[in-house]
Amino acid sequence: MIDITDFINNDIKPLRTNDTIATAQDLFAEYPFSHFPVIENNVYIGAANAEDTELMDIEKKIDENRFSFGRFFVRDTTIWLDVLEAFAKNETNIMPILDNNNTYLGYYEIGDIIRFFHETPFLKENGGILVVEKNMLEYSMSEAAQIVESNNGKLLGLFISEANLEKVQITLKINMGGLSEIIQTFRRYNYEIISEHQEDTYLNTLKDRSDYLDKYLNI
16 A cells, blocks of 8 residues: 655755755756755755745855745655645645654655545545534544444545634545435434535546646646
């Protein structure tokens, strides 16, 4: 089984604060990156922006532009959905990865994550999509999974798709089992049914959005 960490990339070493702007410009000229990780004493300090770097004096050091570095990163334990969100939120096509000790491990490229996304059972396997909502203090992911499985459903994936101080929405993909019985059980447990989708329509929407993200980030 493929794990998202299989896509950690170290083909190109991170920039260092004592590298010149010329070095960074050469890197961005050769590779279609919007940003690239910068480290100082082997500690990640941010991601240099290709557009900002292009405007700087080539003899200056990368360090002189640190005020404009992006501060984004993910952990090697971050799940693929949150990694995808981090790419979109920061409008980047490369994502630095740190471990829990803040050690720089490498980077993800958005193209790899999009391909991983398309290969997940959540998209690839046949099934229906159900979105349910419950009070924030009352919901339980394990309870949601148990409701599906107690009705002979096979749970292909679930995640929190929306949340605020009062309510939380959970999106589930379900294969097998009677969807109507599953919905009735959710209602008995005081979940509100927000929507249910036939697979083709909803998954095509998800795929369209991932394709849009792909194009938006100019991969």
